[in-house]
Amino acid sequence: MDVFDAIIGRRSCRKFLPGAVSDADIEKILEAGNWAPSPANQQPWEFVVITDPGIKARIFTESEACRKKLFERSGWKWLEKFSIDFVKEAAVIVAVVGDPRKSGADMFLDEGAGRGYLEGCSAAVQNMMLAAHALGLGSLWFSLFEAAAVRQVLGLDAGKDPVALLCIGRPGTVPASKRKDFREKTTYLR
Amino acid sequence: MDVFDAIIGRRSCRKFLPGAVSDADIEKILEAGNWAPSPANQQPWEFVVITDPGIKARIFTESEACRKKLFERSGWKWLEKFSIDFVKEAAVIVAVVGDPRKSGADMFLDEGAGRGYLEGCSAAVQNMMLAAHALGLGSLWFSLFEAAAVRQVLGLDAGKDPVALLCIGRPGTVPASKRKDFREKTTYLR
Numbered sequence: 001m002d003v004f005d006a007i008i009g010r011r012s013c014r015k016f017l018p019g020a021v022s023d024a025d026i027e028k029i030l031e032a033g034n035w036a037p038s039p040a041n042q043q044p045w046e047f048v049v050i051t052d053p054g055i056k057a058r059i060f061t062e063s064e065a066c067r068k069k070l071f072e073r074s075g076w077k078w079l080e081k082f083s084i085d086f087v088k089e090a091a092v093i094v095a096v097v098g099d100p101r102k103s104g105a106d107m108f109l110d111e112g113a114g115r116g117y118l119e120g121c122s123a124a125v126q127n128m129m130l131a132a133h134a135l136g137l138g139s140l141w142f143s144l145f146e147a148a149a150v151r152q153v154l155g156l157d158a159g160k161d162p163v164a165l166l167c168i169g170r171p172g173t174v175p176a177s178k179r180k181d182f183r184e185k186t187t188y189l190r
Numbered sequence: 191m192d193v194f195d196a197i198i199g200r201r202s203c204r205k206f207l208p209g210a211v212s213d214a215d216i217e218k219i220l221e222a223g224n225w226a227p228s229p230a231n232q233q234p235w236e237f238v239v240i241t242d243p244g245i246k247a248r249i250f251t252e253s254e255a256c257r258k259k260l261f262e263r264s265g266w267k268w269l270e271k272f273s274i275d276f277v278k279e280a281a282v283i284v285a286v287v288g289d290p291r292k293s294g295a296d297m298f299l300d301e302g303a304g305r306g307y308l309e310g311c312s313a314a315v316q317n318m319m320l321a322a323h324a325l326g327l328g329s330l331w332f333s334l335f336e337a338a339a340v341r342q343v344l345g346l347d348a349g350k351d352p353v354a355l356l357c358i359g360r361p362g363t364v365p366a367s368k369r370k371d372f373r374e375k376t377t378y379l380r
Binding site for chain 2: 031066146147161164
């Protein structure tokens with residue numbers, strides 16, 4: 001698939017159909033993530049590939065508790081009824097786990113120090129979503145969970161940061177999405 | 191260009207050759223960034239496209255001061271002689287500017303609150319680098335600057351976050367890059 005078609009055609013998928021994702025496809029997606037740029041090429045990511053239904057169920061339970069808490073704290077109506085069934089329905093969840101010690105020289109900045117690892121991991125997630133789309137799969141970048149809970153469920157070290165739970169599977173109906181015209185958000189200094 | 195070829199073939203470019211980048215190419219790159227995913231589709235980015243040599247020179251001066259400071263603070267040898275001439279040599283610098291108020295529900299998390307905008311902006315930068323590569327251009331995700339200095343040079347509001355200065359131009363020699371095998375960084379929970 002052409003890279004521009006992948007970038008523009010990719011949608012966030014919140015409805016997955018039954019059906020497994022092949023190991024070969026998962027490996028292509030992981031390899032795509034692994035080629036992301038990062039500060040001083042420190043590659044601050046690792047991947048946990050989750051298909052175990054028991055682990056997925058625990059992630060769902062923790063994420064539901066988080067969703068309710070976020071609704072109570074924010075008062076945002078959409079969070080009250082927001083279904084996160086995609087966590088259970090996705091054939092695979094790939095946890096993209098960051099290492100905050102691999103941020104590069106930005107650790108010494110006055111402002112925004114030490115976020116380079118997060119930027120690198122985010123670039124990796126984006127590569128993975130594009131790869132999934134090119135393979136005919138749907139994906140969702142899920143992040144409404146408490147890191148402490150996910151660390152416990154996945155057995156991660158305290159120093160690691162579960163940046164994203166990337167839900168992947170056979171896509172159900174994916175609603176259209178819009179963007180503001182980029183020209184309205186662009187300034188030229190010529 | 192095939193999306194996997196773009197993802198695997200893209201390299202960080204630190205040496206640019208003379209030559210302008212067309213407005214049409216810049217628009218394609220901005221559009222690619224604009225199609226990134228973001229929390230609740232809030233599109234927390236805006237773009238400042240810089241070709242003005244005076245502005246580029248000021249960014250270079252501020253970034254050189256930052257590099258020296260980071261060297262002094264870190265003691266990291268590579269920073270002492272690290273050339274950032276690419277800031278002057280790049281035909282175009284696109285500042286990707288984030289709005290921290292557009293982070294979505296993650297603002298109410300216990301840990302990592304309010305970083306969703308940064309993740310969205312990082313996904314946008316990655317899309318832009320892939321687009322630049324597909325257009326035969328080189329790019330570099332530059333982030334060794336103080337946000338306060340860049341805000342002042344670009345005239346940004348205090349509440350905005352200059353996430354990245356994406357340097358774009360005709361690529362000079364780009365060294366090969368390696369990655370650890372992703373299989374060594376992957377755990378399966380089946």
